[in-house]
Amino acid sequence: MKKILGWFKAHRPTKRRLIQVYAALLFNANLKGYITGDIYKGPLKNACTPGLNCYSCPGASGACPLGALQNALSSSGKTAPYYVFGIIMLYGLMFGRWICGFLCPFGLIQELFHKIPTPKLQKGRITRILSCFKYVILVFFVIILPLAYACRNFPLPGFCKYICPAGTLEGAMGLLSNSVNESYLRMLGPLFTWKFLLMVSILVACVFIFRFFCRFLCPLGALYGLFNRISLVGVKLDRAGCTDCGLCVGTCKMDIKRVGDAECINCGECIGVCPTKAISWKGSKLFLAPNAIDGESEGADTHRENVQKAKKRHTAVKVTVGVLMAALLGAALIYYNFIDGREDEPILLPPETTEATEATTSADDPETQPDQPEKPPVGTAVGNTCPAIVLDLIGSDARFSVEENAVAGKVTVLNFWFTTCGPCLHELPYFYQVAGDYAEQVSVVAVHIEQRNVDVADFIQNDSGHPEWGDGTMLIGWDTSSYCLKLFNIQACPVTVVINADGVITDYFVGGLMQDELVAAVEKALGDE
């Protein structure tokens, strides 16, 4: 028993670990998302969290700064990316790489994996050189790729798409692990396979190498590292007091050359080992623990007085910060899980509706229409009759009705997209092609789902690279009040719904389609008539 207690005492979490867990919980405060399989879509998501935390994670309470940066660079032809630059600069100035050491949820995951008791790879000259690799990733995947494709009006967040293990672990796996998102399984292919392999490799590497991703691959750490010397929070070295004993660099598990350089995550472990107390926290006059007061140069009385003062100050700061942190976390948990009122909005029809509704009641009545075959119930699942949908059309005063289109004997293809969605823009030419090839039998509507003030007509004309999309062959709709978004419970884009001439949904796809898949779906709907 003594041994067990001793083990727990020796392994109790440090303050840093507690802060890491706290930050991970705060940045993933939308806990109900893990149950519903949905992500938080409220207004607070326009704020970036400081660490690497995928905004497609069901629990994410804010946006990922790296994803936001790539997206901003992707649309930099239209909007200068001031906001994200400003936010990253502010975070960098305030915290620097202290964020990596204390606030980054993926950093916590890596450290927990490293806790597994296996032989560890020690740092050395090679790891020091390899740590420069993250700058290559920053420049190529985060800056050059989005900019190169911005010139082609095609959003491509290179790092998120090809590398980010946080996106795979928190976003993709987080969504896939919920049975509600079963439809996402359809789109798994080479990209997911690559990212899964990469994620597993990185996590296994983290067991043997301390913060493998953070040290060698993370472009966010590379960015924050640029601010490390001027950041307001972090460790500092008093050069006058340094005896160059090398204990700090030897103790540090990161590839630092000196305390506080661009590789330093400001974890503070070196503070305890410095024999001359030359390393301290920045702003330590406020946060200094009483036992860290140096009294050797002063008299005993003065020292005692200083310790007393520091003790009082330290307790006051600790209590205030503790209360504020607890209040913030409590407020976040309550807001994201109970107050955010999206559940109050009426869910029009659940996907698996089996009961007939008003629309089908009259059609089902054998007395009124005895010869009509029984219509499937109204719903949004494949095989259901599609509910009434009327869409505003962009560039026209007319409106498009799915019901009327079915009455006219035409198949309807609804494609839900938005302007900054890469896969959406990649597949839209196929829809345009199908709209032209099947003009007599099929109406294709590309429904823009964003509610912000985007000039879609202008985007198509000038920025899409396909001004022909606006020629009327393919209708461009707008889901004005997010009606379709809620109706079809659309969380990921692109989404394609194919409705046959009887008004019955014959296919529902989440994710990008290839031309042959789309043609097959249309042929199926035409054959179902």
Next chain:
Amino acid sequence: MSKKTANRIRRIYGVALSLALIVTGILLMISCVNIYKSGPRPFTPESISAAFSKIAVFVWVTCGALAVGIILALVCPAEQGKPRVIKHKKITLTRLQSRLDTRLCDADRLALIRKEEKLRIFLRIVATLSCVAVAAPAVVYALNFDHFSLDYDASVIAACLWLIPATLICMGICLALVYLEEASLDRQIGHVKSALAEVGASTPHDEPAKPSRSKLIWGIRVAVAVVAVAFVVLGVRNGGMADVLSKAINICTECIGLG
């Protein structure tokens, strides 16, 4: 249990656990590739579970091994190793040199010291030029946006085929530079130590007081803060914040690697 036995048990356990983890990782990857290559389409939770169930035994064994680790830590707790010491050779050299009075020093010894300094400068120039020569084609390729067609996967792979070898070669050059520099530093430290032994250490002469860097740092901080706040305000006004929201609330399936 003796310390030696405990250490041996811990070492064997660590190696076994490492192997188990690596094997589990590889099996997970193989299963994923198998599902992708030969799994029944469209994928269903059942088909994926069935594919992964084949490696369930290994996963459970690894989990068991992890649990054993906790018991092992109770029975034979790990000892705290001695902290490593990694000295910054340049700082060591600067300290030693500050105690060396070059006027009293032997001319040959001084020449050797200067030679090492010159050698390091030469090495750095050579390494920089080599890195530039190696990286230039890759950089030129990456900065020519015409190479990035809408077949983006192929374009990215092509760019990586330029960038990765160039990066690895540059890293190799840097690594060689580090080794050569350290060897040179070691030699120079040796020369300085010998010179100190010959002429004796003088009291470190007071270097002229450097201008305080704290004012400069605070100046930079204020400038960065002003620019950052201005950027945020501009970003809110030009719709950048709305862009972030738009991207954050609409899942882009490709961006999270779903496909």
